[in-house]
Amino acid sequence: MANLCKHCGKYPVFGGGFCKYDQYRRRMQGGDLYKPKPRKAKKIASESPKRKKEHVYYSVGCKELEAEVRAENDGKIYDFFTGLEIKGQVTWHHLLGRSGSYYTDKQYLVPAENDENEGHLFYHGATIEELAEKPWYKGFLMRLKSVCPQAFYKELKKQDKGRLFIDLDLDN
DSSP states (O other), X not given: OOOBOTTTSSSBOOBTTBOHHHHHHHTSTTSTTOOOOOOOOOOOOSSOHHHHHHHHHHHHHHXXXXXXXXXXXXXOOBOTTTOOBOOSOOEEEETTOSSGGGGTOGGGEEEEOOOSSSHHHHHHHSOHHHHHHSTTHHHHHHHXXXXXXXXXXXXXXXXXXXXXXXXXXXXX
């Protein structure tokens, strides 16, 4: 008579006193021979090679654009959102996003000042209701309509989605 599995007692011994199935189960998760495989840390590239080249072009382009804007305004530069003069470092808002050619296209870059209570950073983090309460928001919409109608209509869709209707007397 053949030796039977010491776990189930039904099937003949395959190895180590266990049948094939019970020997297999010992190596599964929770079994006495289970050894988890160490996880490999995934390295995420910070920038693709193509984006690195674009970033160099973008940095140079922003410096040139800042010089052009300052030359037009007697050395001053104004925040696109609030309309106030920028005292600190100038950052740039991408009117149509940062993908593809919009990232480097000077036509769709506007000067902004990173301020969490007003302007650029506030705009990106605020709800449409919070934006509507700001005194500079209507002026921002008028500037947006004149510079980039596509982004203006996108902003109006946000208002419609939030069921907020701001009386914009933009025809005057």
